[in-house]
Amino acid sequence: MIWIGLILLAVVATPLLIERNRLTMNDAARGSAPGQFAELSRGVTHYFWFGPQNGPVAVCIHGLTTPSFVWRGITKGLALMGYRTLIYDLYGRGYSDRPSGVQDRQYFLSQLNELLDREGVNGRITLFGYSMGGSIATCFAAAAPDRIERLVLLAPAGMGLTPNKIMDFIAKAPLIGDWLMLALFASFFRKGIKAESTQATNVPHVFEQQAEQLEYKGYVSAVLASRRGILTDVLRDEHRAIQAAGIPVLAIWGKEDSVIPASAIGTLAEWNRAAEHEVIPEAGHGLPYTHANQVIDLVRNHLMAKG
Template sequence: MIWLYLVLAALVATPLIIEATRKQMNDAARVDAPGEFTELSQGVTHYQWYGPENGPVAVCVHGLTTPSFVWRGLAKGLALMGFRVLVYDLFGRGYSDRPSGLQDRAFFLQQLNDLLADQGVEDDITLIGYSMGGAISTIFAADQPDRIRQLILLAPAGMRPVGKGIVGFAARTPIIGTWLMLELYPTILRKGLKAEKGTPTSVENINALQEAELNWRGFVPSVRASLRGMLSENLAPDHAVLEREAVPVLAIWGREDDVIPLSCAETISDWNSSVQNVVIDGAGHGLTYSHTVEVLAHITEFTQQSG
């Protein structure tokens, strides 16, 4: 029987040991990073500016698993449109720190507020959010609508909880959920990335960059913390505020998106009848980098109408 207990102990310990031995995000790891760093109230945040210094500010907020490199193609296009574009890594991703704890609306609002204050960005902001970043952008715009020129949402979360099956169970369940997430999520993410290989992209080597996030300590726990926090929230009240405050909102959807389904477009319209919904045929959840030209065309038209 002793051998059985030893086998069970090894099985339990393995994902915890793997996580503990992953690379740590620190100053040494940031040596070759693009952009800049700033120490905010919750830790170090990595950020980068694109475009003319005197252009209107566009702030881009990325999603659950893909850091700010997801914007490389789109940010360059926005810069050519004349925007001064700010992209940054959410905590737990990219080159930013990995603070522990729940990643809920207060957590992400704090980081964005801190960063904008640090960079001297005050108002007249075009806020662009992708996936979970769409949820973060929505709550920020609803919290401070007077600072927002327009809100652009790309395959946004917030209409229904994200995370189903074993991932949803792992996110919701204490103790064993942590173990399940560490044990199973890397394989699940790699499977999804493998299915995307060969898809056109405006971000060079994006699949390799996405998979490399799994090498860093704190990434998988951060995904779980966001699933339990920001991605478990219903944003109906926030969208109602945006309608009442007359904040122009564009929502761009991928018709083939199996992460944030197209039915969410109907939900967001029920919550805010002034939302402009557009659908890109053939696009999945990666529309930000797979259909960059089409996304930019819709943004251009919208900004001309609302600006």
């Protein structure tokens, strides 16, 4: 019986020890990072500007597991279009700090508002949101429609997630869910990266950079906090408010996306009948880094059609 108890103790302790021994995101880890850093109310935020100094401002918000580097292909295209583009790492990802707490909309909106204030961005912006970043962008636009020139959503969350029994259980179970997340997520995440890594990308080494996130303490917990937080929000009222405010919306989807359900297109079309929709036939969920050129072409066509 003692041996059984010791084995069980080892099983329980192993994920906790692995997390404890992961690297800490600190000044030393940020030593080789490109871009700049801002000390905001909840900690350090890593960010980067691209494009001409005096161009119209675009802001790009990344997704649940993919830090700001996934926008590098998009930012090149936006710079050629004359945009001055801001990308940044959400708390818990990339080179930003990993503050604890529920990652609900206010958690993310305060980070974005503080960063824009610090950088002196007072005028109207074109706001891009990818996956979970689509939910954040939608909430921001609905809360401050006078600050938005247009909204571009890439495979956006906010219309419901594809059911996943394991992740759904983890998200709903306060203690055992935390342990299961630490025990299982890394394996699931690496498997997903491997499946996607056969695709050509517009961002060099993007899959290696995704996998590197697992090396840092707090990343897995941040993913779970967002899954329990902003990703539980169904944004019907927000999309209706965006339509009522007259904000132009372009939504771009991957036909082969297994993360955001296909029904999301119809749902968004019902909530905002003025939104324009484009589907990239061969694309999955990784639109910013697997199909950046097609995304930029669609954005350019959208702008030209709007005059």
